[in-house]
Amino acid sequence: MGNDLLFGLPIPEVTSAQSSSTVSPHTIVQPDHQIPQHTRKWTKDHMLDNIIGQHSRPVSTRLQLHKQALFCYYDAFLISVEPKTYKDALTQSCWIEAMQEDLNEFERIKVWELAPRLDKVMVITLKWIYKVKLDELGGILKNKVRLVARGYGQEEGINFQESFAPVARLEAIWIFLAYVAHENMVVYQMDVKTAFLNGNLWEEVYVSQPNGFVDQDNPNHMYKLKKAPYGLKQAPRAWYDMLSSFLISQEFSKGFSGYDIVHL
Template sequence: MCMYALTMSTMESKIFNEAMTDPAWIESTQEELLQFKRLDVWVLVTAPDNIKPLTLKWLFKNKHDEKITIIRNKTRLLMRGYHQEKGIDFKESFAPVARMEAIGIFLAYATHKSFTVFQMDVKTAFLHGTLKEDVCVCQPEGFIDVDHPSHIYKLKKALYGLKQAPRAWYIELSTFLLHNHFFKGTIDPTLFIRRFDDDIFMVQVYVDDIIFGSTHPRPDIVHATCLCSRYQAKPTEKHLKEVKRIFCYLWGTINTGLWYTKDYGFELTGFSDADYAGCKDTFKSTFGGAQFLGQKLEAKYVSQSACCAQVLWMRTQITDYGFHFNKIPIYYDLKSAIAICYNTVQHLRTKHITICYHFIKEHVKKGLSPQELDRLAKSQ
């Protein structure tokens, strides 16, 4: 560990010329440009007369572990994306991001099914995203082509700092998953599911972080087999070793299986509560809500109507996992609020309520349980 630490630089420079005086940062910079070459990010072209190339910037950061020990000198070549103009340099920049509630549901389902969840971080993820627009950039500082100093780079892939980079990466990843027989979640475009008879394989994407798991105990060897088959024309000892590893796995798991137990249910329940002018200083009211999925709790401060909206969103999300809840109890401890939910009563004390909060009435008729609501009210 001490010898490894000696190869790391403790300096974190903001100036390129200063960073290039340290061998560790020189190596890190070359590693970054090697990724550009490996992923075929750009091509050197003659500068067009009608295009003003965007500029690049080197960023040098030290990555630390939990003990604040430097474990890596990380260099990133960024684009100054704030110079981009919408409609000229890019059209769309929106990319969906998983909600924390969606990740919680994913983990709750994994716990319910008792399977292992794996997490992976895609290295230089944005460099994989293919660009649709024509974007040109200047040559990076310190790496000007000697034979063509006036040339510029035309991007094939996205760069960090590019406004459309997150969207390009999401499209690239989702296209790959859909091509491999996954389908997107009904309301969550960051959830991808593939079914194998009675088994399910799930992938949840949060930008470049991916968590995945499956109820199928046997890993899919298709990817490993296809990867090895690329080198059939000229295999090396390393490829032969990997092929033997695949056969060893197949032979060693012929009689191997897993037994899953269901130690608790997977029911969706909502709770809501509120006080009126509870704060003695400001006379503000506090609204609270909680949703239980099995034995997992996800809580937020929401009104009764917002609690209903959260439950409905969770019900639709869970549909992609194969669960269909028709009647969902939402517990509330105020008779008057319960009465408004399934009665068309209107008077001076309710006419100020915004129309959007009344949608709960329709959903009480469609699936929320008035018996459960009323039962808690009578017990108060």
């Protein structure tokens, strides 16, 4: 009998006969237990009916999967890039759909009407503006397109009268929020989609047909504007006049500062 060097306990000696007769608990086999015989090559085979997809499709290798991943990354990269010109936007279907959506908004609000081209009339050209809107995590939220007028060619007194648009002063907003907090009130915020397109236009202004969306029956016609699209010099003023008129009709009134704020 030996002694354990760590604990000082006697270690019983086991003879060769005893060690050969000792059976490990991991090697105990019950006599009634039958070991299953696998008739298939792989134990994880499944029925073909449970497979989703084409059975005849070859197995993709790692190289093929890598190439597919690169194509996905490249496609996502193209979507996140803002086109500079109309021709660049034609390479992605998402931008084409966004342009059509913006034009549908023009038709819904009745921004313009198609008219024959007149002589000695200034025609303002249009331009597509492309913008990728991101969320707070940096993901793509929306591909936004806006059709704007090149209003820098307008002349005061000819195709616009007033371009001044009053805005709220920061001090007025501070006073408003302080009063709301003091009275324990709730503030609601809203956004008007394509706000400028709701402003009525009183001047006679003509614009060209947008690139890619020219009327096939009347390719030489132009649009006579009823509303003020983005880019026109009088567009901010037209939107303010329309908004203030609506608020006053709903029993709102202007504050002492004139243009800063309206209240009930």
